[in-house]
Amino acid sequence: MSPPGARPRRPGWWRRNVARLGLMAVPAVFFAVFFAYPVAAIVARGLKADGGWQFGRIADVLTQSDIRQVLWFTTWQALVSTALTLVIALPGAYALARFDFPGKQVLRAVITVPFVLPTVVVGTAFMALVGRGGLLDELWGVRLDTTVWAILLAHVFFNYAVVVRTVGGLWAQLDPRQEEAARMLGASRFTAWRTVTLPALAPAVAAAALMVFLFTFTSFGVVQILGGPAFSTLEVEIYRQTADLFDLSTAAVLTMIQFVAVGAILALHAWTVRRRETALRLVDASVTARRPRGAGQWALLAGVVATVVVLLLLPLAVLVQRSFGGAGLTYYRALTEADGGVFLVAPIEAIGNSLSYAVAATAIAVVIGGLAAVALTRRDAGRLVRGFDALLMLPLGVSAVTVGFGFLIALDEPPLDLRASWILVPLAQALVGVPFVVRTMLPVLRAVDVRLREAASVLGASPWRAWREVDLPLVRRALLIAAGFAFAVSLGEFGATVFIARPDNPTLPVAVARLLGRPGDLNYGQAMALSTILMIVCAVALLVLERLRTDRTGEF
Amino acid sequence: MGITKKVTVLAVGLGLVTLSACGSSDGDGSGAGGEGSTTVTLVSHNSWAVSEDVVAAFEKQSGYKLKVLEDGDAGQAVNKAILTKDNPQGDVFFGVDNTLLSRALDNGLFQSYEAEGSDQILPAYRVDEGKHRVTPVDTGDVCVNYDKAWFEKKKLTPPKTFDDLVEPAYKDLLVVENAATSSPGLGFLLGTAAEYGDDGWEDYWKKLKANGVKVVDGWEQAYNEEFSGSAGGKKAKADRPLVVSYASSPPAEVIYADPRPETAPTGVAEGTCFRQVEYAGLLSNAKNPEGGKALLDFMAGKTFQEDMPLNMFVYPVREDAQVPEEFVKFGPQAKEPRTMDPAKIAENRDQWVKSWTSLVLK
Numbered sequence: 001m002s003p004p005g006a007r008p009r010r011p012g013w014w015r016r017n018v019a020r021l022g023l024m025a026v027p028a029v030f031f032a033v034f035f036a037y038p039v040a041a042i043v044a045r046g047l048k049a050d051g052g053w054q055f056g057r058i059a060d061v062l063t064q065s066d067i068r069q070v071l072w073f074t075t076w077q078a079l080v081s082t083a084l085t086l087v088i089a090l091p092g093a094y095a096l097a098r099f100d101f102p103g104k105q106v107l108r109a110v111i112t113v114p115f116v117l118p119t120v121v122v123g124t125a126f127m128a129l130v131g132r133g134g135l136l137d138e139l140w141g142v143r144l145d146t147t148v149w150a151i152l153l154a155h156v157f158f159n160y161a162v163v164v165r166t167v168g169g170l171w172a173q174l175d176p177r178q179e180e181a182a183r184m185l186g187a188s189r190f191t192a193w194r195t196v197t198l199p200a201l202a203p204a205v206a207a208a209a210l211m212v213f214l215f216t217f218t219s220f221g222v223v224q225i226l227g228g229p230a231f232s233t234l235e236v237e238i239y240r241q242t243a244d245l246f247d248l249s250t251a252a253v254l255t256m257i258q259f260v261a262v263g264a265i266l267a268l269h270a271w272t273v274r275r276r277e278t279a280l281r282l283v284d285a286s287v288t289a290r291r292p293r294g295a296g297q298w299a300l301l302a303g304v305v306a307t308v309v310v311l312l313l314l315p316l317a318v319l320v321q322r323s324f325g326g327a328g329l330t331y332y333r334a335l336t337e338a339d340g341g342v343f344l345v346a347p348i349e350a351i352g353n354s355l356s357y358a359v360a361a362t363a364i365a366v367v368i369g370g371l372a373a374v375a376l377t378r379r380d381a382g383r384l385v386r387g388f389d390a391l392l393m394l395p396l397g398v399s400a401v402t403v404g405f406g407f408l409i410a411l412d413e414p415p416l417d418l419r420a421s422w423i424l425v426p427l428a429q430a431l432v433g434v435p436f437v438v439r440t441m442l443p444v445l446r447a448v449d450v451r452l453r454e455a456a457s458v459l460g461a462s463p464w465r466a467w468r469e470v471d472l473p474l475v476r477r478a479l480l481i482a483a484g485f486a487f488a489v490s491l492g493e494f495g496a497t498v499f500i501a502r503p504d505n506p507t508l509p510v511a512v513a514r515l516l517g518r519p520g521d522l523n524y525g526q527a528m529a530l531s532t533i534l535m536i537v538c539a540v541a542l543l544v545l546e547r548l549r550t551d552r553t554g555e556f
Numbered sequence: 557m558g559i560t561k562k563v564t565v566l567a568v569g570l571g572l573v574t575l576s577a578c579g580s581s582d583g584d585g586s587g588a589g590g591e592g593s594t595t596v597t598l599v600s601h602n603s604w605a606v607s608e609d610v611v612a613a614f615e616k617q618s619g620y621k622l623k624v625l626e627d628g629d630a631g632q633a634v635n636k637a638i639l640t641k642d643n644p645q646g647d648v649f650f651g652v653d654n655t656l657l658s659r660a661l662d663n664g665l666f667q668s669y670e671a672e673g674s675d676q677i678l679p680a681y682r683v684d685e686g687k688h689r690v691t692p693v694d695t696g697d698v699c700v701n702y703d704k705a706w707f708e709k710k711k712l713t714p715p716k717t718f719d720d721l722v723e724p725a726y727k728d729l730l731v732v733e734n735a736a737t738s739s740p741g742l743g744f745l746l747g748t749a750a751e752y753g754d755d756g757w758e759d760y761w762k763k764l765k766a767n768g769v770k771v772v773d774g775w776e777q778a779y780n781e782e783f784s785g786s787a788g789g790k791k792a793k794a795d796r797p798l799v800v801s802y803a804s805s806p807p808a809e810v811i812y813a814d815p816r817p818e819t820a821p822t823g824v825a826e827g828t829c830f831r832q833v834e835y836a837g838l839l840s841n842a843k844n845p846e847g848g849k850a851l852l853d854f855m856a857g858k859t860f861q862e863d864m865p866l867n868m869f870v871y872p873v874r875e876d877a878q879v880p881e882e883f884v885k886f887g888p889q890a891k892e893p894r895t896m897d898p899a900k901i902a903e904n905r906d907q908w909v910k911s912w913t914s915l916v917l918k
Contacts, residue, residue, distance in 0.1 A: 045639075132793060228772055244632075419645055518812070519802075520808045
């Protein structure tokens with residue numbers, strides 16, 4: 001089987017791969033049980049009738065002109081949204097990575113807030129920017145609500161943080177001296193950037209673009225609220241077919257289409273990333289940032305801050321303003337009272353519920369995603385591992401309603417009768433968190449110079465020790481960013497939470513939705529007050545993570 | 557070495573399993589399990605609300621502990637209940653209305669049980685009388701609401717009927733919900749179908765469209781964002797003074813205001829109402845059928861019926877149930893609401909929604 005010369009290497013290969021398979025086993029089982037099985041169950045339910053598979057349905061659905069229209073709209077709006085987000089957010093990534101200025105941490109935390117707010121609330125707020133009587137209307141008489149521009153801008157609003165955090169995380173750790181060396185050798189500023197920094201950044205930019213594309217391709221709330229019923233993405237259509245029309249077979253076909261599309265995107269991404277990967281020299285982020293110098297850099301920083309203020313802060317400020325709305329603290333006071341009917345507990349207690357779910361979900365996502373990322377780090381990985389990489393991303397491309405309905409019919413028998421259990425919420429939230437953890441950690445882990453590990457081994461360190469001493473210090477920052485993302489996503493998550501939300505146990509987004517669902521000034525005001533609190537909780541949580549990071553950077 | 561890693565993996569794996577095991581036993585302990593004869597589980601939608609002391613009364617009277625599971629909005633909750641009917645999440649389901657009733661019955665969601673006191677329920681709301689698979693619990697009218705201040709300021713009489721809504725005087729004033737995705741949206745569509753008949757409603761909607769009707773996906777957007785008469789709409793500088801909502805929305809505007817105004821800021825166009833009836837039933841494979849029956853008896857009883865209006869903003873179905881003063885004063889029930897036989901709704905609903913979608917949205 002193996003040539004004689006290979007024999008001495010064999011034990012090493014075996015050991016490495018056992019370790020890797022062991023690392024992969026946990027995420028693999030997690031995804032099989034909590035993702036693949038429920039989704040397969042609901043798709044099968046839709047496509048099976050009278051004891052046989054109804055594959056003819058696929059052709060039926062695909063030939064409908066309105067379904068084709070949905071496919072076309074889904075694709076082009078995602079492409080345009082992604083391009084727009086990159087153009088607007090990359091300067092922000094640069095500024096936050098390379099400039100040192102007062103309020104930087106706050107800014108970094110604040111830009112992530114939109115990402116985690118429930119879309120119902122953000123839709124309301126965003127209208128204040130682009131809708132009637134909004135800023136654009138006041139200034140230039142421009143109204144964008146119910147146009148596709150409202151959808152595109154809202155996608156930028158939501159995904160700004162994805163680009164800034166994913167690209168900025170790596171950018172901050174690139175050694176600026178490499179670019180300086182290139183300039184010293186006579187390269188122009190642009191050439192130096194293009195030939196040194198850009199190739200190093202490419203995997204992170206690709207990762208960010210991929211995430212934004214996935215989010216906008218599967219966009220749901222934004223399209224529904226800002227676009228109105230005239231616009232429909234694949235995800236919106238799957239939701240309508242499943243939850244409203246209960247046409248499970250059409251939903252199953254659409255789910256499979258989305259699955260194939262997302263699979264293709266992921267495969268493409270895996271290919272581009274593999275082509276561009278190089279070991280990078282990473283340095284501590286705190287040494288690469290410095291105060292902006294010269295008019296150009298100050299202007300860039302000012303532009304970034306202005307963008308953030310107009311596009312991200314203004315809509316959020318509207319929420320805060322409406323939570324007071326001339327009534328002082330009335331709405332906030334009302335939050336502390338249980339009314340004994342709609343709210344068995346005071347709405348304010350939803351904060352505690354949300355935080356505990358988010359902590360559990362973050363722990364699960366970091367463990368599962370972290371193990372997966374470590375297992376995926378080595379580049380001699382082989383096809384199996386690469387497939388696994390793409391597999392971990394799939395939950396981002398599958399509708400929450402599909403997964404949720406799948407949970408209902410798949411996880412209903414002991415030992416996995418989890419339908420009535422609280423753990424279902426963090427599990428479902430972690431499903432969405434894991435890809436973030438993997439995506440954020442992988443570029444950094446892969447960029448760790450293999451020779452550092454080899455040097456450690458030569459000096460007698462065990463693989464575990466080498467990983468702990470070499471990889472861990474370098475990726476700790478990425479790990480924290482990943483955890484922050486997972487936490488924030490979980491905090492604002494709504495789709496999975498409504499599945500088991502009990503009246504005595506609402507989360508913040510659920511409580512907001514419940515308040516918005518009833519007429520009356522006090523209900524609306526409380527919804528705004530609670531959204532403001534959700535916003536602040538998120539911002540504080542993210543800020544704490546930022547602090548944590550700087551406290552520890554001194555260690556290495 | 558490799559061993560250490562494996563141990564870590566194993567430990568984490570075990571941890572997860574234990575965690576989930578804990579979770580499930582935690583959730584089950586109180587009732588979904590087979591032995592749960594002391595707990596009765598109600599599956600409902602997000603609008604479920606009841607006073608604490610009324611629940612206490614039920615628990616004391618019946619000896620069962622009540623557990624409630626809220627499972628999404630009205631349509632979703634029904635669909636999920638059908639999906640899980642072989643292994644239901646509870647014993648009683650509440651919240652299927654006359655627009656979706658056929659879907660629940662055709663899929664065998666409920667088993668027969670005639671609740672005690674059913675004879676007190678107004679005959680107009682009783683359905684399925686041969687089999688008694690569902691018990692009527694509450695009713696509500698989907699009606700066009702108007703912003704009183706707006707019409708006073710413009711010195712314009714608010715519309716009263718479906719016919720009025722297509723008058724040029726009311727151009728660009730009405731916002732409605734998507735009939736495919738929203739319960740009041742569907743109710744309003746059925747109201748027009750009841751008014752103008754199978755052949756006439758499409759023409760009516762063509763006129764409505766020409767008169768500038770705006771369609772949004774959900775009630776929250778229509779009412780809180782687009783309707784100028786609501787608390788949210790005022791803050792959002794909304795500019796549509798007519799909205800499809802409920803007859804009980806005006807009293808809610810009074811009750812949830814601090815301080816309470818003398819009169820409701822909004823009114824109801826009485827000739828545009830469609831009556832929805834919500835039902836409850838004993839789930840087919842309920843694990844605690846006896847508890848479920850006790851709960852249905854209680855929901856059809858006077859205590860529960862009189863508690864409902866101020867919690868869920870609906871009207872009781874019992875003849876002898878008192879309606880709260882605020883309801884009489886600010887949100888009287890429509891005198892002649894449009895209505896439709898559930899069998900006719902079942903037959904036409906999907907086709908009508910489809911035609912409506914291509915007619916109005918495309």
